[in-house]
Amino acid sequence: MIWNEKIECASRDEMRDIQSERLKETVTRIYHNVPSYRQKMQAVGLVPDDIKSVDDLSKLPFTLKTDLRDNYPFGLFTVPMSEIVRIHASSGTTGKPTVVGYTRKDLNNWAEMITRGLCMAGVHRDDIVQVAYGYGLFTGGLGMHYGCENLGASVIPISGGNTDKQLQLMQDFGTTVLACTPSYSLHLGEELAAKGIKKEDLKLRIGIFGAEPWTENMRKEIEASLGIKAIDIYGLSEIMGPGVSCECEHQAGMHIMEDHFIPEIIDPITLQPLPAGEVGELVFTTITKEGIPLIRYRTRDLTRLNYEKCACGRTLVRMEKCKGRSDDMLIIRGVNVFPSQIESVLLEMSETAPHYLLIVEREGNLDTLKLMVEVQEQFFSDEIRQLEALRKKIKNKLQSTLGISVDVKLVEPKTIERTAGKAKRVIDNRNL
Amino acid sequence: MIIKQLSVFLENKTGRLNEVTQLLGNAGINMSAMSLADTSEFGILRMIASEPEKALSILKESEFSVRLTDVVCLNSPNEPGALARALNILSGEGVFIEYLYAYSMDNKTANIVLKPDNIQKCIEVLQAHKLELVSASDMYKI
Numbered sequence: 001m002i003w004n005e006k007i008e009c010a011s012r013d014e015m016r017d018i019q020s021e022r023l024k025e026t027v028t029r030i031y032h033n034v035p036s037y038r039q040k041m042q043a044v045g046l047v048p049d050d051i052k053s054v055d056d057l058s059k060l061p062f063t064l065k066t067d068l069r070d071n072y073p074f075g076l077f078t079v080p081m082s083e084i085v086r087i088h089a090s091s092g093t094t095g096k097p098t099v100v101g102y103t104r105k106d107l108n109n110w111a112e113m114i115t116r117g118l119c120m121a122g123v124h125r126d127d128i129v130q131v132a133y134g135y136g137l138f139t140g141g142l143g144m145h146y147g148c149e150n151l152g153a154s155v156i157p158i159s160g161g162n163t164d165k166q167l168q169l170m171q172d173f174g175t176t177v178l179a180c181t182p183s184y185s186l187h188l189g190e191e192l193a194a195k196g197i198k199k200e201d202l203k204l205r206i207g208i209f210g211a212e213p214w215t216e217n218m219r220k221e222i223e224a225s226l227g228i229k230a231i232d233i234y235g236l237s238e239i240m241g242p243g244v245s246c247e248c249e250h251q252a253g254m255h256i257m258e259d260h261f262i263p264e265i266i267d268p269i270t271l272q273p274l275p276a277g278e279v280g281e282l283v284f285t286t287i288t289k290e291g292i293p294l295i296r297y298r299t300r301d302l303t304r305l306n307y308e309k310c311a312c313g314r315t316l317v318r319m320e321k322c323k324g325r326s327d328d329m330l331i332i333r334g335v336n337v338f339p340s341q342i343e344s345v346l347l348e349m350s351e352t353a354p355h356y357l358l359i360v361e362r363e364g365n366l367d368t369l370k371l372m373v374e375v376q377e378q379f380f381s382d383e384i385r386q387l388e389a390l391r392k393k394i395k396n397k398l399q400s401t402l403g404i405s406v407d408v409k410l411v412e413p414k415t416i417e418r419t420a421g422k423a424k425r426v427i428d429n430r431n432l
Numbered sequence: 433m434i435i436k437q438l439s440v441f442l443e444n445k446t447g448r449l450n451e452v453t454q455l456l457g458n459a460g461i462n463m464s465a466m467s468l469a470d471t472s473e474f475g476i477l478r479m480i481a482s483e484p485e486k487a488l489s490i491l492k493e494s495e496f497s498v499r500l501t502d503v504v505c506l507n508s509p510n511e512p513g514a515l516a517r518a519l520n521i522l523s524g525e526g527v528f529i530e531y532l533y534a535y536s537m538d539n540k541t542a543n544i545v546l547k548p549d550n551i552q553k554c555i556e557v558l559q560a561h562k563l564e565l566v567s568a569s570d571m572y573k574i
């Protein structure tokens with residue numbers, strides 16, 4: 001079922017008109033209410049009237065995560081606190097948390113986005129949804145909760161953790177839909193097997209997973225272990241929370257709620273917009289948000305957009321699973337290289353990704369890329385021939401994926417240094 | 433007749449081979465045969481140890497990539513042409529040898545460790561031709 005057919009199946013022209021109208025209104029509102037963004041516009045000589053349609057979007061200055069921190073906690077809110085009905089915050093790895101505020105209308109819009117996403121995934125009002133995202137400052141739990149209620153499904157607000165109870169209620173209540181992080185769903189699958197509970201004895205049929213990156217291999221594993229269809233949902237608290245985009249049953253990219261957020265793909269180095277279909281950094285402009293509207297917010301997530309109509313009938317643009325973070329990007333001989341690309345090549349060769357380290361050097365004027373791969377048990381053969389074949393296979397795969405040659409070296413386990421349990425992935429020895 | 437051989441992945445770094453022998457020596461594990469295959473980048477140490485399972489877990493604990501591989505050991509007269517005869521028989525029966533290494537304990541016989549592609553067939557062929565195989569327990573005891 002399509003929850004809001006008029007919007008979700010609108011023609012490109014209709015969507016453009018909606019976006020242009022809402023963009024103009026948002027820019028005007030921010031200009032008059034947020035001094036720090038007004039200063040950014042003035043610095044490039046822009047006034048709200050210069051923005052006449054979505055075509056003018058690229059004239060506007062970007063908003064960065066640091067802007068939220070610099071205006072901590074409520075400096076970017078455009079409405080008085082009397083209008084704010086909820087506050088969420090995400091703890092950053094460094095410094096102060098990122099704080100967002102929602103008006104009543106924001107919450108209603110958010111609930112509808114998640115409802116649309118649930119319908120895309122094939123969830124309906126007869127479903128029993130176990131929300132195992134954390135409830136609290138994190139947007140996952142409450143966001144999903146109100147979306148499910150808005151649809152009319154039965155919500156089990158169990159929150160995260162307590163795996164035994166999760167599995168018990170899943171059996172006793174006949175949960176049909178599971179919403180949590182993909183890694184937690186894998187854990188639930190393992191526990192299920194450990195307890196000898198058969199997936200056939202559960203009523204689970206759909207999983208809505210998000211809040212962290214996951215691979216296609218993980219999807220296959222989750223679908224097999226829980227006997228469900230695993231749907232990817234995307235969001236970030238700065239923009240709204242989960243439901244900014246969501247996959248439909250065709251699992252062919254996540255439909256972005258374009259009547260609320262305008263997506264752009266930019267080159268993270270030149271900051272210029274890229275043509276449709278190219279991989280770059282995802283940038284969002286919120287066009288209905290009242291609490292904390294953001295213009296051209298750089299997500300740092302790398303993906304590409306597909307504007308073709310989907311097999312499900314929806315015209316909402318689709319974004320691919322994120323390919324990595326622009327912060328991690330390396331440019332080698334003019335080619336953009338992401339550690340995540342290397343990880344996925346290695347994942348294709350074994351069940352678990354081995355530890356690896358990418359070393360970039362500059363010899364003369366030429367950048368060279370060396371990949372050290374730890375030969376753990378899953379890779380080890382006692383035949384030289386097979387180890388050489390493995391090395392060649394990794395090398396060839398990387399060459400075809402990245403478009404540049406990589407020197408692959410097999411090393412012993414634990415050769416690669418770990419800091420606090422996490423392996424360092426890249427060493428750039430070029431002095432650029 | 434199947435012997436558990438210990439195979440260890442080694443980078444070509446100084447001291448690593450030493451580390452392996454020391455770890456096993458300290459645990460009172462004896463090595464009866466050993467061979468090191470190497471390329472310019474890495475090597476594989478193959479050996480027959482007195483307690484293969486124990487050796488495996490000791491090396492694993494020390495973060496080596498290690499596994500047990502099934503091999504057979506042929507006891508052949510220490511005389512010209514003996515090994516060639518055995519290998520001819522095997523290739524004649526379609527048994528392919530991935531690698532082998534040999535050592536001699538005295539002047540009369542030599543032990544030849546073989547890693548065939550099909551271990552069951554290899555054993556059958558050798559036994560059918562009355563060639564002498566070293567039993568696993570004898571092998572670990574040496």
Ligand SMILES: [Zn+2]
Nearest residue numbers: 248310312314
């Ligand atoms: Zn679709």
